[in-house]
Amino acid sequence: MSSVNLTEQEPELYQARDPIHPKSIKGRFRTFKTVVLALAYAIFFLLPWVRWERVVGPNQAVMFDIPTRRYYLFDLIIHPQDMFLLAGFLILAAWLLFFVTGMVGRAFCGYFCFQTLWTDVFMKVEHWIQGDRNKRMKLEKQVWNPEKILKKGLTVLVWTLIAFWTGFTFTAYWADAPRLFMAFFTGTAASAAYMTTGILTVTTLVAAGFAREQVCIYMCPYARFQAVMFDKETLLVSYDALRGEGSAGRKPLQKGLMTLEERHSAGTGDCIDCTLCVQVCPTGIDIRDGLQLACISCGLCIDACDEIMTKRGWPKGLIRYASEKELETGEKPSLLKFRTIGYGIATALASALLIYGVLTIKPLDFSIQQIRQPLFVLMSDGSVQNNYELKINNKEQSALELELTVEGLTGAHVAIGGDFTTLVIPPDETRNYLIHVRAPRTSGISRQLITFKLTDKTGLVPVIVGQSSFNFK
Amino acid sequence: MSQSPENKKGQVETTGHVWDGDLREYNNPLPRWWLWGFYGTIIFAVVYWILYPAWPYADTYTKGVSTVSFQSPVLDKAGKPVKGPDGNVEMETKTEHWNSRALFYQEMQSSPSALAQKEWLAKVKGMSFEQIAANPDTLNFANSAGHALFGDHCAACHGTGGQGVLAMNAEASYPNLTDNAWIHGGDYAKIVQDMTNGIQGNMPAFGALFQGEKLTDLAQYVLSLSHQPGVNDEAANRGKASFATCAGCHGANGTGNQMIGAPNLTDKIWDFVDVSGAPNIDAKLKLVEGVIDHGLQHKMPKFSDRLTPEQIRLLAVYVRQLGGT
Ligand code: SF4
Ligand code: SF4
Numbered sequence: 001m002s003s004v005n006l007t008e009q010e011p012e013l014y015q016a017r018d019p020i021h022p023k024s025i026k027g028r029f030r031t032f033k034t035v036v037l038a039l040a041y042a043i044f045f046l047l048p049w050v051r052w053e054r055v056v057g058p059n060q061a062v063m064f065d066i067p068t069r070r071y072y073l074f075d076l077i078i079h080p081q082d083m084f085l086l087a088g089f090l091i092l093a094a095w096l097l098f099f100v101t102g103m104v105g106r107a108f109c110g111y112f113c114f115q116t117l118w119t120d121v122f123m124k125v126e127h128w129i130q131g132d133r134n135k136r137m138k139l140e141k142q143v144w145n146p147e148k149i150l151k152k153g154l155t156v157l158v159w160t161l162i163a164f165w166t167g168f169t170f171t172a173y174w175a176d177a178p179r180l181f182m183a184f185f186t187g188t189a190a191s192a193a194y195m196t197t198g199i200l201t202v203t204t205l206v207a208a209g210f211a212r213e214q215v216c217i218y219m220c221p222y223a224r225f226q227a228v229m230f231d232k233e234t235l236l237v238s239y240d241a242l243r244g245e246g247s248a249g250r251k252p253l254q255k256g257l258m259t260l261e262e263r264h265s266a267g268t269g270d271c272i273d274c275t276l277c278v279q280v281c282p283t284g285i286d287i288r289d290g291l292q293l294a295c296i297s298c299g300l301c302i303d304a305c306d307e308i309m310t311k312r313g314w315p316k317g318l319i320r321y322a323s324e325k326e327l328e329t330g331e332k333p334s335l336l337k338f339r340t341i342g343y344g345i346a347t348a349l350a351s352a353l354l355i356y357g358v359l360t361i362k363p364l365d366f367s368i369q370q371i372r373q374p375l376f377v378l379m380s381d382g383s384v385q386n387n388y389e390l391k392i393n394n395k396e397q398s399a400l401e402l403e404l405t406v407e408g409l410t411g412a413h414v415a416i417g418g419d420f421t422t423l424v425i426p427p428d429e430t431r432n433y434l435i436h437v438r439a440p441r442t443s444g445i446s447r448q449l450i451t452f453k454l455t456d457k458t459g460l461v462p463v464i465v466g467q468s469s470f471n472f473k
Numbered sequence: 474m475s476q477s478p479e480n481k482k483g484q485v486e487t488t489g490h491v492w493d494g495d496l497r498e499y500n501n502p503l504p505r506w507w508l509w510g511f512y513g514t515i516i517f518a519v520v521y522w523i524l525y526p527a528w529p530y531a532d533t534y535t536k537g538v539s540t541v542s543f544q545s546p547v548l549d550k551a552g553k554p555v556k557g558p559d560g561n562v563e564m565e566t567k568t569e570h571w572n573s574r575a576l577f578y579q580e581m582q583s584s585p586s587a588l589a590q591k592e593w594l595a596k597v598k599g600m601s602f603e604q605i606a607a608n609p610d611t612l613n614f615a616n617s618a619g620h621a622l623f624g625d626h627c628a629a630c631h632g633t634g635g636q637g638v639l640a641m642n643a644e645a646s647y648p649n650l651t652d653n654a655w656i657h658g659g660d661y662a663k664i665v666q667d668m669t670n671g672i673q674g675n676m677p678a679f680g681a682l683f684q685g686e687k688l689t690d691l692a693q694y695v696l697s698l699s700h701q702p703g704v705n706d707e708a709a710n711r712g713k714a715s716f717a718t719c720a721g722c723h724g725a726n727g728t729g730n731q732m733i734g735a736p737n738l739t740d741k742i743w744d745f746v747d748v749s750g751a752p753n754i755d756a757k758l759k760l761v762e763g764v765i766d767h768g769l770q771h772k773m774p775k776f777s778d779r780l781t782p783e784q785i786r787l788l789a790v791y792v793r794q795l796g797g798t
Binding site for chain 1: 505585606607609610617634636649652653749
């Protein structure tokens with residue numbers, strides 16, 4: 001085999017990932033991220049274990065029950081018929097994302113995205129076991145000696161445990177958590193449970209342990225379409241190049257360039273080129289190069305630079321949340337621009353509709369349909385009978401006692417199935433019945449509208465009315 | 474061309490093949506993740522071959538080591554299911570290599586819905602027909618089970634809703650089950666008996682006995698029994714004498730006999746010829762004359778071979794309530 005030189009600079013088709021070892025930093029944004037992380041983890045990991053008494057259904061506060069097609073959210077039970085609420089919720093989530101992104105950039109990426117949260121935790125594990133940035137970089141370069149094997153192995157082991165518990169917790173949302181726990185570890189759980197947990201364990205481990213920023217840069221579609229929603233007034237994590245570079249560029253601290261006055265008179269900018277902002281960046285980029293796709297807006301470089309500035313006693317905010325317009329003209333962005341107002345209204349509207357939808361979920365679904373085969377039957381005494389199919393779905397948590405009556409038909413006799421007119425529908429059950437309506441033949445009329453009434457004797461649900469027609473011939 | 478040996482990034486390996494003096498073939502190795510993914514699929518395939526049916530050979534195929542067990546009816550030498558003393562087919566456990574048909578059987582027998590069905594079946598087993606029909610819960614079960622069975626076994630003749638067929642030719646008609654008249658009797662025991670053993674209905678042809686005037690008069694009398702408008706009372710009176718022949722089966726006053734399946738002629742229901750739908754008395758007369766002239770045969774097959782006694786019971790409850798009471 002031989003090789004040739006490329007005359008043009010061809011991009012490499014495959015580039016091995018260089019591991020990034022961000023330095024840990026303290027500051028406002030770090031604290032905020034930690035609080036969000038703690039909250040998100042508490043909710044995600046504890047929620048499946050919260051118990052909730054129900055007459056019918058699992059005693060688990062939040063459970064997505066696929067076999068019975070019910071979503072249990074505390075006192076709210078979503079039936080398949082109410083699935084449009086899920087669509088509504090997703091639309092709301094999308095608008096909220098647009099609203100926030102238009103205002104403060106990729107806030108979702110930096111503070112809330114599970115890729116960011118889990119990567120953050122996995123990095124902390126690395127930090128505890130292998131030490132901070134410098135130690136980790138040293139370990140990376142080191143030959144594989146027992147120390148490296150032990151430290152790296154331990155890291156991966158802890159990662160795997162976290163990843164497994166993540167996968168198991170996710171699975172626990174779809175089954176009774178304590179029972180699943182028992183079944184899972186005695187080998188008797190459903191194969192779907194093992195599969196889901198297994199797949200999530202592997203993907204969590206790979207995404208948060210090894211792929212990390214590559215997920216954000218190469219795989220995530222949100223990264224792309226969030227960036228599309230920026231405009232000149234969107235607040236973004238930015239480096240104030242005017243201030244940092246001055247007219248003579250950035251320069252490290254050196255003799256004659258120690259104070260702001262000295263630097264300003266020499267035309268040097270405020271950036272002392274300490275590269276701390278680069279060292280803390282979880283995606284390994286240099287914010288001073290300007291807005292980049294790889295920036296997840298985590299704000300850690302702000303913390304880093306603020307620390308340096310504070311140390312020097314210089315004003316903070318060389319790296320800060322600023323809009324493009326502000327950096328160019330010094331004008332503060334107005335949050336009340338057309339786009340944010342529009343998305344804001346849309347978000348508020350969607351929330352209102354969703355709340356309205358949830359509050360007005362029908363306690364009972366009911367349909368009564370005329371059977372068309374046959375449309376009518378002549379009975380032996382010459383009267384006419386029409387049959388109807390009655391479907392009742394009691395979505396309440398208690399039994400209903402429903403009495404069926406028919407209106408708008410003279411001399412009508414109504415009977416359910418065999419011969420009764422009162423139905424007891426157990427909580428959260430669906431029932432089908434054949435309804436017979438019989439009436440003497442009236443000459444001249446071939447068809448008449450009639451009204452069915454279901455009256456709940458327990459008084460729990462209001463009278464339900466359904467219309468249908470009665471055919472004489 | 475500038476050579477910079479330390480700059481590996483500017484170089485691409487080639488396979489060493491050269492065409493036309495300068496065309497070379499790059500050798501770009503596959504990305505490692507891709508390669509591992511590829512090896513993964515190979516391992517997956519091998520595991521799959523071991524577990525599941527895979528390779529064809531000669532006139533068969535490798536079966537794999539994975540199995541599925543399900544309950545299957547015991548068959549006698551002729552290949553017919555063996556029935557136990559209780560009339561139900563005897564079952565045995567069968568284990569087959571993994572296949573989707575066996576999985577289907579297994580699901581039909583042991584899925585949560587199959588188990589729920591079993592529970593219901595056990596519940597209605599000890600109940601009388603009246604008890605099943607009077608309880609909304611068990612009726613709901615009989616309805617769903619009965620509706621499915623009806624669709625599979627009865628709807629071909631009696632229609633999906635049990636509405637029957639009223640054909641031009643009386644012998645191509647099938648009785649309507651949604652009215653409240655029962656040709657062969659409508660109590661549960663009789664319905665079960667008829668479903669189990671089938672029905673053979675036979676009205677002889679009286680064309681040789683009654684012709685012309687005599688036939689019309691008899692038809693007039695038959696129609697007068699159910700007070701059809703337009704009946705000529707005089708003619709009906711003349712025909713009354715001839716009805717003595719019919720009375721043997723249909724009864725002296727024409728109210729029929731369910732034991733032998735002779736329909737009631739005094740009610741408004743006509744199951745074989747469309748008398749109610751005929752436009753005028755002449756058309757009605759023609760229909761009735763036709764039946765007297767040619768007689769009427771109807772036959773319903775027995776279902777004891779196809780349905781279990783338990784299924785017939787549920788079906789009886791369903792069919793019985795189609796017309797109401
Ligand atoms: S550039 Fe700053 S905000 Fe962007 S990812 Fe890096 S540290 Fe976070
Ligand atoms: S942390 Fe601040 S001062 Fe240091 S290199 Fe980055 S922008 Fe310059």
